Amino acid sequence: MTILEEYKPMFYPATIAVIGASKNQRKLGYHCLTSLVKSGFKGKIYPVNPNLSEVYGFKVYPSVRDIPDKVDLAVIVVPRHIVPSLIKECAEKSVKGIILITAGFKEAEDDVGAKLQKEIAALASKFKIKVIGPNTFGIVNLHMDLDASFTPEFSLMEKGNISLISQSGGFCHLIASLSLKEGGGFSKIIGLGNRCNVDFADMLEYLGEDPETKVIAMFIEGVDDARRLFEVTSYVARKKPIVAYKAGRFKTSDEASRSHTGSLAGRYDLYVAAFKQSCVITVNSSEEMLDVAKAFSMCPLPEGKRVAVLSAQAGLGMTTCDFCEENGLEIAVFTEKTIQRIKELLPPLSMRTNPVDMGPAWYNWETSRKVIETVSIDKNVDALLLLAAYASANEPLVREVAEPLKALARQKPVVTCFPAPRGIWLKEKKELESAGVPVYPTPERASKALAKLVEYAESLKAKQKFVVD
Amino acid sequence: MTILEEYKPMFYPATIAVIGASKNQRKLGYHCLTSLVKSGFKGKIYPVNPNLSEVYGFKVYPSVRDIPDKVDLAVIVVPRHIVPSLIKECAEKSVKGIILITAGFKEAEDDVGAKLQKEIAALASKFKIKVIGPNTFGIVNLHMDLDASFTPEFSLMEKGNISLISQSGGFCHLIASLSLKEGGGFSKIIGLGNRCNVDFADMLEYLGEDPETKVIAMFIEGVDDARRLFEVTSYVARKKPIVAYKAGRFKTSDEASRSHTGSLAGRYDLYVAAFKQSCVITVNSSEEMLDVAKAFSMCPLPEGKRVAVLSAQAGLGMTTCDFCEENGLEIAVFTEKTIQRIKELLPPLSMRTNPVDMGPAWYNWETSRKVIETVSIDKNVDALLLLAAYASANEPLVREVAEPLKALARQKPVVTCFPAPRGIWLKEKKELESAGVPVYPTPERASKALAKLVEYAESLKAKQKFVVD
Numbered sequence A, B: 001m002t003i004l005e006e007y008k009p010m011f012y013p014a015t016i017a018v019i020g021a022s023k024n025q026r027k028l029g030y031h032c033l034t035s036l037v038k039s040g041f042k043g044k045i046y047p048v049n050p051n052l053s054e055v056y057g058f059k060v061y062p063s064v065r066d067i068p069d070k071v072d073l074a075v076i077v078v079p080r081h082i083v084p085s086l087i088k089e090c091a092e093k094s095v096k097g098i099i100l101i102t103a104g105f106k107e108a109e110d111d112v113g114a115k116l117q118k119e120i121a122a123l124a125s126k127f128k129i130k131v132i133g134p135n136t137f138g139i140v141n142l143h144m145d146l147d148a149s150f151t152p153e154f155s156l157m158e159k160g161n162i163s164l165i166s167q168s169g170g171f172c173h174l175i176a177s178l179s180l181k182e183g184g185g186f187s188k189i190i191g192l193g194n195r196c197n198v199d200f201a202d203m204l205e206y207l208g209e210d211p212e213t214k215v216i217a218m219f220i221e222g223v224d225d226a227r228r229l230f231e232v233t234s235y236v237a238r239k240k241p242i243v244a245y246k247a248g249r250f251k252t253s254d255e256a257s258r259s260h261t262g263s264l265a266g267r268y269d270l271y272v273a274a275f276k277q278s279c280v281i282t283v284n285s286s287e288e289m290l291d292v293a294k295a296f297s298m299c300p301l302p303e304g305k306r307v308a309v310l311s312a313q314a315g316l317g318m319t320t321c322d323f324c325e326e327n328g329l330e331i332a333v334f335t336e337k338t339i340q341r342i343k344e345l346l347p348p349l350s351m352r353t354n355p356v357d358m359g360p361a362w363y364n365w366e367t368s369r370k371v372i373e374t375v376s377i378d379k380n381v382d383a384l385l386l387l388a389a390y391a392s393a394n395e396p397l398v399r400e401v402a403e404p405l406k407a408l409a410r411q412k413p414v415v416t417c418f419p420a421p422r423g424i425w426l427k428e429k430k431e432l433e434s435a436g437v438p439v440y441p442t443p444e445r446a447s448k449a450l451a452k453l454v455e456y457a458e459s460l461k462a463k464q465k466f467v468v469d
Helices: A028-038 A080-092 A111-126 A152-156 A169-182 A200-209 A226-239 A251-261 A268-277 A286-298 A314-326 A336-345 A365-376 A397-409 A426-434 A443-468 B028-038 B080-092 B111-127 B152-156 B169-182 B200-209 B226-239 B251-261 B268-277 B286-298 B314-326 B336-345 B365-376 B397-409 B426-434 B443-468
Strands: A015-019 A044-048 A073-076 A097-100 A130-132 A138-141 A146-149 A159-166 A186-191 A215-220 A242-246 A281-283 A306-311 A383-387 A414-417 B015-019 B044-048 B073-076 B097-100 B130-132 B138-141 B146-149 B159-166 B186-191 B215-220 B242-246 B281-283 B306-311 B383-387 B414-417
Touching (some): A015 A028, A028 A152, A080 A097, A080 A111, A111 A130, A152 A169, A159 A169, A159 A200, A159 A286, A169 A186, A169 A286, A169 B314, A200 A215, A200 A226, A226 A242, A226 A268, A251 B314, A286 A443, A286 B443, A306 A314, A306 A365, A314 A383, A314 A443, A365 A383, A365 A397, A383 A397, A397 A414, A397 A426, A414 A443, A443 B286, B015 B028, B073 B080, B080 B097, B146 B152, B159 B200, B169 B215, B169 B286, B200 B226, B242 B286, B268 B281, B281 B286, B306 B314, B306 B365, B314 B443, B336 B365, B365 B397, B383 B397, B383 B443, B397 B414, B414 B443
Parallel strands (some): A015 A073, A306 A383, A383 A414, B015 B073, B097 B130, B159 B186, B159 B215, B215 B242, B242 B281, B306 B383, B383 B414
Antiparallel strands (some): A138 A146, B138 B146, B138 B186
């Protein structure tokens, strides 16, 4: 059985049982069922609860065994002490995957939780059932309209090719909210929680093969089997970019990790070194994770690190250059031909080398287009950064330069920043992102995202070189 | 004459002439007039243009001398070569302040611009007229409904107590767009451009006295008189926090600075050292500038650096602790009494020390409130960080904990992060910010903003100690 087949019942189920479904809004069982209903899931939903007969128009079954159909996936959200018996019932029913939302296991202060977790891990392994969790918010597969989590709003997210694996459900919620505001299309979102028998390495292997995933983002607190994690990353990261954010860099959060999902965070520097060794891109904040994932999701990899910076306002060009240089990019030296052409196009009022201040061409969109086209074909340019803050006077700009940007984006990374008041340039930004041109809220974030594209491309090259040598 | 009186005609004019007013949307003269009209400016507006008789229902005067009224402020937006003669006309008319939007002076590649700038500087000084610019986007005073810039959207910004001084107009546009999305109320926004006879030091002195300014943010590319700048910052920063973002940290942008507003950026490390010496808070990105300015704008200064971290999801608490420790904060050690009380309030399912995971209290808002109150009165706690990512199950949370947060915010900094899908918790966030509780989009940014509050409080204390010693 391939790994895709192995996890098919989990991510592409035809039938789902919600064990612990509820009508009570103060219970997660209510929210789990609501998520499945609201996400528009096309398969069959079977609520299970011995004390309920009907919910959302569905017949409720007293036990999973009473469901008159096969069950691919079970979402379990019940008090912890009855979880083991429910796993046995699922096994009898030949359930293939379980999302175990219930908390209070290895992360609990008492001994009961750790003991219970051992028990369910043993059962899951005995019956060969994949269990995600316990202590998870759930999973989401936007391509399947599947929100098997306790938060219905995940189904508002844009479909795309970024998949997220996270130990923390809160972090998944954070990234979801950010992406709803700042763009970025997602495929799978997986809350690992305490990791009973499905860990980072398993999900990396799965997503590495998943045709609907182009970029893998992961939020790690700590893992038990670091060796296996790095074995897997080292081959998956050569096929698909992996963007990793590691918590527990400092003392307090390292200790907190144990009581969150039951793992010690471990030494941060060792993780970073191992990630670097296996071409995994490390990021240091939630926004940076989304920014970098978006860049990988949309852009081709750059051939080199020489960047052209074009800006409608010189100040934005300057901060961009600072961030480019700080993050290892080079400000490209244009060929003589490019320089001559730009001098013909722009008046001698501002910067005409790299960075190029296109300010003097504000009312002449044809000129802005020509500058972009000129720079695009310069052989010394590996990537383009374009920045323009909205002013009523330059309102047509983004629309007018979209075509050359989209054309270039098929060959080289084109990364942009178009800050504007709410509601302005929205349609234009969306169209650009659909055509492979990511748009960021600030010049600094645009530059850093591009730098990570370059870092990945260079780390792949270094690996290939090593193999050839 | 006090400095407040000196700049009154600039920031609180009763009458404004727009020299170069236009009906042509492809001219900045059109946008400048539109800004004044749309901002709801209560004073008189006099458009000037010899080739126009009427615009926006206003009579247009052929020259500033023909205006049948005194003129406090002139906004000049005409081709550069006629600027000197217009300054003479303004002098004849006893105009007190000029916003010189026209570009193409010291920053231009040709020699004409630099010569012209010398000429207008001499004229301005001879006639004792304060000139902001040339090569500026203008100024904004939200408390006066005055948008004397070429972008009408500045008047959409929230009124508040943050003032921004920037060499780059593009940067002002960027900050405006960010604040429209992320909050933060502004007082004055000043584009210095090439700085003819009004420089950073002058505006710092002015804003230092301005009762409508509590925090000063500044974006610097480079200055000609660094000694005077640091003399002024060193006494202004003791009265009001100054948040500085310096461009030109690296080679390319340093060189670009000359051709943008005609100044060499100078050595970044020297600036940072001098800023530190004078209690100026340095930031490294546009978002960080807004975040930190918001914190100073809303919060009291902390007594110390010991932080309580409360989160609705453990993962957010961990990333927060990482950022706190990385930025010099301490995770407070609670008193025995606090620890006991929290153990009574929360079940033994997750972290009950600092950081506190309030997850198990999700459906019991009374408990969340009690945890906040318990931590609030702990003598080992100097500031509070509260984080909660939206999930449908915790929707009432922000509303339910608002009161204890607001109460505490009158004594200690309370900094929060409530990521949520668009439209959710908007009203609650706005109310919290009005009550002195800033809300940030991510845990990382919340932590960094709080760290800068502490940095400023500690640098002030160090200075006082030095004086006493």
